[in-house]
């Protein structure tokens with residue numbers, strides 16, 4: 001059977017090679033569309049039984065064109081790019097690959113923070129992360145890696161996650177927090193790891209940011225949609241000490257960069273999961289999951305039940 005790998009932001013070549021090998025060993029043929037548009041995906045998908053994507057949009061239009069499609073695997077964590085209801089209506093199984101790229105995202109959190117607090121290496125004195133407070137907003141796979149690395153920096157780490165037991169956080173050596181207000185109020189640094197869902201969209205804005213202690217830094221490697229951008233702009237205007245760093249550029253990035261060149265910092269492209277290791281981990285997991293699903297309906301990580 002044919003499996004389409006459609007990635008507008010390509011995997012590292014070593015990962016593509018591995019994906020091809022996994023699919024071929026299972027008797028499938030890889031069709032590769034890199035740096036393509038949704039149109040390119042649609043043009044290639046008609047006779048494909050499997051689809052592997054990253055943040056690429058998979059909606060009704062794509063699924064209507066995919067007459068043979070049985071399984072879509074999002075090589076990564078967040079699946080807000082896939083219309084789950086449509087997939088279910090089309091009888092397509094959707095899976096993600098939880099945990100496979102989380103270390104890469106967590107490492108970038110600290111890369112960006114160090115860049116920020118060392119004043120982008122401009123020769124002036126910055127600050128250190130040691131002994132500073134870090135609040136992790138959602139303690140999933142990325143949040144756990146952020147906590148592990150933060151402890152290495154000597155930060156004081158706490159986290160909010162209603163789905164995680166206090167004892168599990170305590171066992172990881174971090175402090176559980178039980179309200180979002182408390183998280184923002186007590187931490188100079190807050191790292192966002194909530195998924196983009198109808199409940200979380202635009203859920204972070206001025207009301208939370210203004211609670212942050214002096215010199216508060218909000219870092220977002222999750223999704224731009226979880227920020228209320230108008231309210232973020234108001235918070236940055238009201239609090240001259242607050243800074244915002246994101247790997248998921250806001251729509252108003254240019255305006256914020258112009259107004260606050262020292263206080264905001266955005267990667268030019270979303271780079272969190274863009275390492276060879278993360279591409280290999282997530283890409284190979286996706287290829288294996290597609291092969292297992294096409295073999296016997298394996299669906300351990302199905303998200304559209």
Ligand code: 3PG
Pocket residue numbers: 009054055056075076077078079101222270272273274
């Ligand atoms: C994820 O949800 O796995 C990350 O945001 C990475 O997304 P990407 O594959 O588009 O880089």
